[in-house]
Amino acid sequence: MTTAETASGATPGTRRVTIEYCTQCRWLPRAAWLAQELLTTFEAELDELALKPGTGGVFVVRVGDEVVWDRREQGFPEPMAVKRAVRDRVAPGRTLGHSERIP
Template identity: 90%
Template sequence: MSDSAEPHRVEIEYCTQCRWLPRAAWLAQELLTTFESELDELALKPGTGGVFVVRVDGEPVWDRREHGFPEPTAVKRLVRDRVAPGRSLGHSEGKQG
């Protein structure tokens, strides 16, 4: 069961012109595996113009134009902070400087 009663939705908008669907799908799989009980929905949204944005409940948490392509661990931390604050991410968190 979720830590909060609120439903959470993650959206990954990716550029179809750049053929970034495999990257978006892989990141989606990572997030769904990690947050299987916290997320109610994960959507892949086709876009254009080099877009690669991850949103949680409508708020952007990662934008390729500002931060480059994300490492899954970085995105997991950002998603966790919104959907399951205080939850440990296990071994992947040990890499924080």
């Protein structure tokens, strides 16, 4: 393992999540709630989570520079879908517990 890697295999750039949200649409509460969910789930795996104000109906989640969710293409995300996308990049192979199980 190089010094640029963590125990999870993620590089430092992939340990940063950005949620860009539309200020015109008043989506800050939704972005803040999703941020809380991600920080609670990945408190040991993430180095940083940023909320980035935007306009024009934007709601995009990025891990590093990679877009993992874009409202324009995929609609508003369920938290579990975003958690899976983030997990796959920052903690591959990690289980998300009971909420990930199929009934």
